[in-house]
Amino acid sequence: MEHRREFLKKSLWSALALWAVPGSMLLGASDTHVVGRGDTLSVIAEKYGTSVRALKSVNSLKSDTIRIGQKLTVSGSAATAVHIVTRGESLSTIARQYGTSVRSIRDANSLKSDLIRIGQKLNIPSGSVPSSKGPIIHVVRRGENLSLIAQIYGSRVSTIKKTNLLRSDRITVGQKLTIPVSQPPSVVAGSSLLTPVIAATNRLRVDSSRWRYVVCHHSAIEAGNAEVYGRAHLRRGMENGLAYHFVIGNGRDSGDGEIEIGPRWRKQLRGGHVRSTKVNDSGIGICIVGNLMNHRPTTKQRQAMNELIGFLKDGYTRSNVDVTVHKRVDKNHTVCPGTYFPYSDLDRFA
């Protein structure tokens, strides 16, 4: 929890501080995409640097279903932020903060390496800012005055003074100011596969000491998504439906590499994905759609899985969490997650 609060505070600080929307990065007003064979909303979102959610909202789509020949408006859905690097930041912390990837930031700034320097300006491709309700606490830094701080947060000097009962404009380094923020800048999610997970998880209270295991599965069939599996699990008598916490799509019934968040994660409920009661009670279940006895996961599924586990391990599980697979938990009972699961990927989380 502590970690998460700190993360949120820091995110908001830098995100709000350096907010800008350079016009050159925005798409033209008349961009239309005609849906072609193989297009899914997530493929299109990726292509235009926007999100499935943004596309759905701009085009008033009620579901993820699109048909060949359909015209979709792809403008007005992407925005870009500029981030100025501060002490202690790395490309990966910045990417995490905006819900995007190191690679996207490198591409957007034509960086040849991961090296960045303090004060450097980075274009952040259509990322998302973790949202927060309620006021923000700003700790005054050297060189700041009230009007600068007001500007940073899109507030007014008079409002900040009133909120903090200040009689003059004088503030001191280290002073804590409450900044009333009615609406943090909301930006459309980017191409990062993790974005929906970050957004959903930021709204939750996660007791990180509770989660001792992350268990990977495959679905053993090519079709399906979180909703389909959830219905099947309900029929099998699981009162909380979908037994896994997350389902990673293969591009068939959900996006390729799309991470669907199950109700058990949203409600922080135990899993139902293994035989062992202990592991169900304290294990986060991740299911990769597909039969990995026959083929490898897609590149995006693998990327999504690794990003997801990294994200969970970094603040939402015990630090010594056991990142494992189904067949290692239920020995001699299952081949899940199959021969072609990238087992060696899990070594980095050991």
Ligand SMILES: [Zn+2]
């Ligand atoms: Zn399994």
